[in-house]
Amino acid sequence: MMETWALWAALTAYALAGSLAIAGIWRGQPSGRLVLTLLSGALALHALSLGLRWARLGHGPFTTMFEILSSNIFSFTLVYAAALWRFPAIRPTFALAAPLVFLMMGWLMVTNPEPGVFPPTFDTGWLYVHIGFGKLFMGAALVALGVSLVPAMRLTGLGARAFAALPDDTSLDELAFRFLSAGLVFDTLMLAAGAIWAQDAWGRYWAFDPLETWSLVTWLLAALAIHARITLRPPAYAGTLMIALVFTVAYATFFGVPFVTERPHQGVV
Amino acid sequence: MPEQGALIQPVRVFPWRSAAPLLTWLASPWVTLGSIAATAAAAVASVSLGWGATWTLAAPLTVFTVNLAMAAVTHPKLRGDPVLLSFHLALAAFVLLAALGRMTYLKGQVEVTESAKFDAAHAGIENGPWHINRLGETRFFNEGMVIEYDAQRVRGETYNQVRWLDDGGRWRTTVIGDEYPLVINGYRFYTTGNKGFAPVFTWRAKGGAPVSGSVHLPGYPLHEARQETVWNPPAGPSIHIRLAFDEEILDPARPSVFRVPQRPRALVTAEGSRATLLPGETMALVSGELRFDAVSTWMGYSISYDPAKPWLLAALLTATVALAWRLASRWRAEPWMDTPKPEQGA
Numbered sequence: 001m002m003e004t005w006a007l008w009a010a011l012t013a014y015a016l017a018g019s020l021a022i023a024g025i026w027r028g029q030p031s032g033r034l035v036l037t038l039l040s041g042a043l044a045l046h047a048l049s050l051g052l053r054w055a056r057l058g059h060g061p062f063t064t065m066f067e068i069l070s071s072n073i074f075s076f077t078l079v080y081a082a083a084l085w086r087f088p089a090i091r092p093t094f095a096l097a098a099p100l101v102f103l104m105m106g107w108l109m110v111t112n113p114e115p116g117v118f119p120p121t122f123d124t125g126w127l128y129v130h131i132g133f134g135k136l137f138m139g140a141a142l143v144a145l146g147v148s149l150v151p152a153m154r155l156t157g158l159g160a161r162a163f164a165a166l167p168d169d170t171s172l173d174e175l176a177f178r179f180l181s182a183g184l185v186f187d188t189l190m191l192a193a194g195a196i197w198a199q200d201a202w203g204r205y206w207a208f209d210p211l212e213t214w215s216l217v218t219w220l221l222a223a224l225a226i227h228a229r230i231t232l233r234p235p236a237y238a239g240t241l242m243i244a245l246v247f248t249v250a251y252a253t254f255f256g257v258p259f260v261t262e263r264p265h266q267g268v269v
Numbered sequence: 270m271p272e273q274g275a276l277i278q279p280v281r282v283f284p285w286r287s288a289a290p291l292l293t294w295l296a297s298p299w300v301t302l303g304s305i306a307a308t309a310a311a312a313v314a315s316v317s318l319g320w321g322a323t324w325t326l327a328a329p330l331t332v333f334t335v336n337l338a339m340a341a342v343t344h345p346k347l348r349g350d351p352v353l354l355s356f357h358l359a360l361a362a363f364v365l366l367a368a369l370g371r372m373t374y375l376k377g378q379v380e381v382t383e384s385a386k387f388d389a390a391h392a393g394i395e396n397g398p399w400h401i402n403r404l405g406e407t408r409f410f411n412e413g414m415v416i417e418y419d420a421q422r423v424r425g426e427t428y429n430q431v432r433w434l435d436d437g438g439r440w441r442t443t444v445i446g447d448e449y450p451l452v453i454n455g456y457r458f459y460t461t462g463n464k465g466f467a468p469v470f471t472w473r474a475k476g477g478a479p480v481s482g483s484v485h486l487p488g489y490p491l492h493e494a495r496q497e498t499v500w501n502p503p504a505g506p507s508i509h510i511r512l513a514f515d516e517e518i519l520d521p522a523r524p525s526v527f528r529v530p531q532r533p534r535a536l537v538t539a540e541g542s543r544a545t546l547l548p549g550e551t552m553a554l555v556s557g558e559l560r561f562d563a564v565s566t567w568m569g570y571s572i573s574y575d576p577a578k579p580w581l582l583a584a585l586l587t588a589t590v591a592l593a594w595r596l597a598s599r600w601r602a603e604p605w606m607d608t609p610k611p612e613q614g615a
Contacts, residue, residue, distance in 0.1 A: 089606065117423050120447060171606040178605060181596050188589045192582065200448040203459040203571040204376065205578060208322040213312050220309040224302060231298035 003056065006049035007070070011105050013042030014077065018098030025095040025162045032084065032091025039081045039094075046074045062131060063116035069108040072135065072254070073101060079139025080146070083179070089167055090147055090175065097146040126197035133190035138254060140183035141222075141247045148176035148243040151236035173236040177229050180243055184222045187250075191215060214253035221246045296339035304333035323371050330364050337361040352595045359588035366584055370577035372399040375456070377572040381411040382467050382483040383565045387458075392572060400574070407453045409433035411568050412442070416464065416527035422490060422519050427460045429568055456574050463569030464527070465489040465496075468512055468535055472502035474557040484510055485567045489527075490519055497536075506556055511536040512564065513545075527566075535561040 017038035024030040050071060054060055061067035076097075084091045151169040153159030166172065194215075195205035206212060225242035228234065234242075294300065307329035315322040337357050341347055347354050377394030381387050389404040396402065410432045417425035427446045433453055435441055443451060450457040467483040474480075484500045486492075497511035514530035535546045537559065544552040546561035 117421075119423075120425050120427075123426075124448065167606045175605040178596075178600060181592075185589060185593045185596070188585065188592075192585050192589070196582070199573075199578070200450075203450070203457065203461075203573045205575075205581075208312075208315060210316055213316040213322070217309050217312050220305050220312070224305045224309070227298065227305065228302055231302070 003049050003052035006045045006052065010042045010046035010049060011108075013038050013045060014073070014101060014105060017042060018094070018101055021092065021095040021098055025092055028161060028164075030092035030095075030165070032088065032094075035091065035094055036081060036084050039077060039084070043074065043078055043081060046070075046077075050074060057115050057118075059118040059122070060128070062122060062127065063118055064112070064114070066108065066111040066113045067116070068255075069104055069111060072138065073104050073108065075135035076101060076104075076139055076142050079136065080143055083143045087175065090172075092163065092166060093143075093146040093150060096149045096153070097142055100142070121201035124197060124200065126193055126200070130190055130193040130197055133186045133193060134254070137183045137186035137190055138250060140179045140186060141243075141250055144176045144179035144183060144243050145247045147172050147179065148236075148240045152240040155237065169236040173229075173239045176239060176243055177226060180222060180246065181226055184219070184226060187215075187219050187222060191219065211253065211257045214249070214257060218246065218250045218253050221249055292339055293343060295335055296343045297336075300332065300336045301340070304329050304336055308333060327368075330368070334361050334364045337364075350595075352591050352598070356588050356591035356595060359584045359591060363581060363584040363588060366577045366581045370397075370575045370581065372397040373574075373576055375400050375402070375404070375572065375574040377404075378461070378463075378569060379572060380463075380485055380567045380569050382485070382567045383411055383413050385483070386410050387570075394572065396574075403454050404456060404572070407456055409451060409453065409458070414460070414464070414527075414566065414568055418519050418525045418527065420521065420523055422521050424462055425524075429460045431458075455576060456572055458570045458572055461569045461571050463488045463491075465492075465567055466512055466529060467565045467567045468510060468533070469562040469565055470500065470502075470508075470510075470535075471560040471562055472505045472508075472557060473560075474502075474504045477504060477557065480505075481562065483565055483567070486510075486512055488569070502559075506539050506554065508537060508539040508559065529564045529566060533564045537561070 017035050020031055020038065021035045024032075024035070050061055053067075061071040080094060080097055084094060150159075150163045150166055150172050154163055154169065167175075194212075198207075199205040225239075225246050228242065229239060308326060311325045311329050312322070314320055315325045338361055341354060341357050341361070347357060375394055375396035377392045379387065379389075379392035387407060387409045389407065392404065394404070412430040412432055414427060414429040416427045419425055428444050429446060430442060430444050431451050432440055432442050433451060435453075445451045445458065445460060447460055447462075450459045452458075465488045466486050468486070469481060469483045471479050471481045480503050482500065482502060484498060486496045486498055489496065496513075497509065500508045500510055502508065512530075513534045513536055514532060516530055516532065518528060518530060519525050533548065537544050537546055537552055539552075539559070540554050540556065542552070542554060546552055546559075548561055548563050551558050551560040
C-alpha cells in the first residue's frame with residue numbers, strides 16, 4: 001500500500017513541478033529553484049515506491065511495461081534534475097521536457113501494474129549495466145532535446161519572450177550537443193553491455209532483432225548528428241531538428257518495440 | 270642503357286597522383302555523413318523488408334571504413350590528435366572485425382540424448398565461408414540435467430552436467446547452463462529451453478541383431494499435447510510412437526523440476542498393428558520385434574563460434590574510451606557558455 005501511495009505522491013509532485021515550470025515560462029517568471037526542489041521530492045518518493053516494489057517482487061523494474069514506464073519516468077527526471085542542478089542557467093527548459101513526462105505518467109496510469117515474469121536470463125549483473133547505461137543515454141538525450149528546443153522556440157514571438165533570460169542560441173546549441181555526445185558514449189556502452197549479456201543469455205551477441213536493429217539506427221543517427229554539427233556547423237535550429245530526430249527514434253525504439261511486442265527482445269528471453 | 274628521363278617518367282604517372290582527388294573525396298566529411306546515413310537506411314530496410322542484414326549493410330559499411338582510413342591518412346588534424354585518431358581507427362577496426370566475424374562464424378543447434386555423445390553429424394549449422402570446421406573433433410557427453418521450474422511453469426535455472434575432452438586429451442566434467450557454456454575448440458555450447466523426452470527402444474529384425482535407439486519427441490512442455498513421432502529403425506518398418514503418462518510432470522501450482530515420467534506408456538503403431546507397451550514389454554511385428562526399454566531425456570544445445578568477438582569488444586571499448594576522453598578534454602578546455610566580457614574600466 002505504501003508503495004502505491006508513494007508512487008501517487010511522486011506523480012503528483014512531478015505534475016506540480018512540470019506545471020510550475022510551464023506556468024513560469026508562460027508568465028515570463030521562471031521559478032527554477034522551486035521546480036528543482038519539487039522534482040527532488042518527487043524523485044525521493046518515487047525511489048521509495050520503486051524500492052518497495054523491488055523488495056516485494058525480488059527483482060528490479062525491468063519486466064513489464066508498467067515497470068519500464070515507471071523506472072524511465074524516474075530516470076528521465078533524475079538525469080534532468082541533475083542537469084538543472086549542474087547548469088542552473090537552463091532550469092526553465094524543464095518546461096519543454098515536462099509534457100513528455102506527463103505523457104508517460106498518463107500511459108503509466110492506464111497500464112496494468114501486475115508483476116510480470118522474471119526470466120532466468122535476466123539474473124545477471126549485465127542487466128543492470130545494460131539498462132543503467134540505456135537510462136543515462138535516454139536521460140542525456142532528453143536534456144539535449146529540452147535545451148535544443150529553445151533556439152527553435154525563439155523563432156516565435158512567445159518563445160523569444162519566454163526564453164529571453166536564457167543564454168544565447170549558440171551556447172545552448174553547444175550545450176545540447178554536449179549532452180547528446182555524452183548520450184552517444186552511454187549508448188555505445190549500453191550496446192556493448194547488451195551484447196555481452198546477449199552472448200551469455202542467448203548464445204549470440206548480436207542478431208539484428210528489431211530492438212537491436214533500431215538501437216543501431218539510433219546510434220547511427222546520434223553519430224550522424226554530432227558529426228554533421230562538427231563538420232558542417234549548421235544553424236542552431238538545424239541542431240534542434242537533428243536532436244529531435246535522434247530523440248524520437250531513440251524513444252520509439254525504447255518504448256515502441258517493447259510496446260508492440262509487450263516485452264523487450266520478446267521471444268528470446 | 271636508358272636515358273635518365275626515361276627512368277623518371279614512370280614516377281610522373283604514378284597512380285597515386287591521379288588518385289589523389291579520389292582519395293581526398295573518399296576522406297571527406299560528406300562521405301562520412303553519407304555512409305552513416307546509408308548504413309542507417311540499410312539497417313531500417315533489413316528489419317522492415319526482411320533483407321539479410323549482413324549483405325545489406327556491407328556496401329555502406331565498406332564505404333564508411335574506407336572513409337575512416339582515408340581520413341586518418343589525409344587529415345592533418347586527425348593525424349595530430351592521437352586520441353581522435355585512436356577513436357577513428359578503433360571504429361574502422363570494429364567494422365573490419367565485424368566483417369571478419371561474419372566470414373568465420375558458425376552457429377547451430379543440436380540435440381543430445383542423456384548419457385549419449387555429441388555427434389556433429391546431427392547438428393544443424395550455418396557458417397561463414399572462411400570457417401574451418403572443427404566441430405567433428407569436439408567430444409562431449411550429456412550426463413543429465415536438472416531444470417527448475419517456478420509456479421506457472423516458468424522455467425528457472427538449468428544445470429546440465431557434461432563430460433568433455435580437453436585439448437590435453439583429458440576427460441573433464443563441468444556443469445553448464447543457459448548462461449554458462451561449454452567451450453571446446455572455440456565452440457560454445459549453451460543449453461536452451463528446448464528439451465524433452467526420449468523413449469528408448471530396441472528393434473530386432475527377424476534374423477538380425479538388436480539395435481537400440483532413443484527417439485527424440487517434440488520439446489516438453491512446449492509441445493506437451495504432441496508427444497509423438499515416427500521412428501525408422503535400420504532395416505525396420507516405419508513405427509509411430511506416442512508417449513503417454515497420467516502424472517503431472519510440471520505442476521503449475523508450485524515449483525517443480527523437469528523429470529521423466531515414473532509410469533510411462535508407449536503407444537506404438539506399426540505394420541497395421543497397435544499396442545500399448547510398458548517399460549520392458551515387447552511387441553511382435555511381421556518383420557521383427559520391438560521392445561520399449563525406458564524413457565530418457567534429450568537436451569537441445571545452441572552452438573556458436575566467432576573468433577573476432579573479444580577483439581570486437583576491445584575495439585568498441587577503445588573507441589568509447591577515446592571518444593569520452595576527447596570530449597572531456599574539450600569540455601574542460603572550452604566553457605559551453607560565452608563568458609560575458611568585463612565592462613571597460615572594470
